Amino acid sequence: RNRLDNVKDINDVLRLLKTSKKILVITGAGISTSLGIPDFRSSQGFYNQLQHLGLSDPQEVFDLELFHTDPSLFYSIAYMILPPEKIYSPLHGFIKVLQSKGKLLRNYTQNIDNLESYAGISSSKLIQCHGSFATATCVTCNYQVKGETIFEQIRNKDIAYCPKCTKTRNQLLRDDEDVYISESFGVFKPDITFFGEPLPRAFHDSINQDLADCDLLISIGTSLKVAPVADIVDKVPPQVPQILINKDPINHCNFDVSLLGYCDDVASYLSNELGPTWDIDHEKYNKI
Numbered sequence: 001r002n003r004l005d006n007v008k009d010i011n012d013v014l015r016l017l018k019t020s021k022k023i024l025v026i027t028g029a030g031i032s033t034s035l036g037i038p039d040f041r042s043s044q045g046f047y048n049q050l051q052h053l054g055l056s057d058p059q060e061v062f063d064l065e066l067f068h069t070d071p072s073l074f075y076s077i078a079y080m081i082l083p084p085e086k087i088y089s090p091l092h093g094f095i096k097v098l099q100s101k102g103k104l105l106r107n108y109t110q111n112i113d114n115l116e117s118y119a120g121i122s123s124s125k126l127i128q129c130h131g132s133f134a135t136a137t138c139v140t141c142n143y144q145v146k147g148e149t150i151f152e153q154i155r156n157k158d159i160a161y162c163p164k165c166t167k168t169r170n171q172l173l174r175d176d177e178d179v180y181i182s183e184s185f186g187v188f189k190p191d192i193t194f195f196g197e198p199l200p201r202a203f204h205d206s207i208n209q210d211l212a213d214c215d216l217l218i219s220i221g222t223s224l225k226v227a228p229v230a231d232i233v234d235k236v237p238p239q240v241p242q243i244l245i246n247k248d249p250i251n252h253c254n255f256d257v258s259l260l261g262y263c264d265d266v267a268s269y270l271s272n273e274l275g276p277t278w279d280i281d282h283e284k285y286n287k288i
């Protein structure tokens with residue numbers, strides 16, 4: 001993709017924010033780091049905090065096959081990514097402003113912290129591409145429960161079991177104490193998307209139309225390393241301007257303008273420049 005001649009600097013970004021009507025926003029872990037939630041791949045990120053596990057690749061903690069073989073690995077670290085509630089960052093607030101102005105086509109978030117909802121992004125505008133902790137499903141019988149139901153087990157690093165399957169398991173053991181029952185029999189898995197698992201249906205249902213409809217793409221706080229979300233950038237029509245807001249440069253994509261820095265600072269700067277109707281709601285920021 002060639003960069004656009006008329007989109008070169010921050011003034012062009014300000015102009016585009018004023019004129020665009022269908023903005024596709026891609027977000028990642030970097031929009032929640034100011035709230036104390038680590039991202040994945042930075043030096044202080046989640047994957048580096050897993051070194052003690054001695055995995056050949058820390059992403060294995062989200063490997064579906066491994067979860068089925070040994071769910072205790074995931075349950076030993078899941079507490080570290082259990083999301084806080086009732087807080088959101090200025091950047092979340094900025095996306096809400098885009099929504100209030102009727103400019104947000106869709107926010108494709110890779111985050112599982114569900115803080116967009118708390119910031120007021122409506123569910124029709126939000127695609128949680130990697131699922132969330134809001135629900136959990138039994139891997140054996142598909143019984144689905146609210147995520148909170150298993151938060152205590154997660155905090156205690158205990159495996160959460162489905163009550164229905166626990167009955168079945170006990171019955172099976174009563175009938176034959178030598179019966180083989182797999183490690184993951186009746187285990188709840190939070191409905192976050194693991195590697196080896198398809199993305200939620202909502203993603204596939206809306207992405208193609210949104211790619212055709214969007215008039216501006218903004219990617220914020222993501223290293224764009226995980227497909228298929230990372231591929232969105234390559235798939236938007238070539239005439240659609242692409243803006244990056246990120247702490248670190250992203251060299252494998254060809255953004256028209258890269259606004260490098262902490263995304264909260266960039267969002268505050270943009271909102272100040274754009275005037276009072278772009279004020280970011282700080283009221284609930286940090287209210288825990």
Ligand code: OAD
Pocket residue numbers: 027028029030031033034039040041042045059062110111130192193194195220221222223224225226245246247248261262263264
């Ligand atoms: P990464 O950790 O890969 O990337 C986060 C990006 O945000 C990095 O480029 C940082 O430079 C940037 N960043 C961090 N703090 C920032 C800040 N305050 N302001 C601006 N930028 C900041 O996280 P993701 O791209 O979200 O998947 O990772 C994508 C997926 O990989 C995740 O959804 C997760 C992971 O494996 C699953 O859990 C399935």
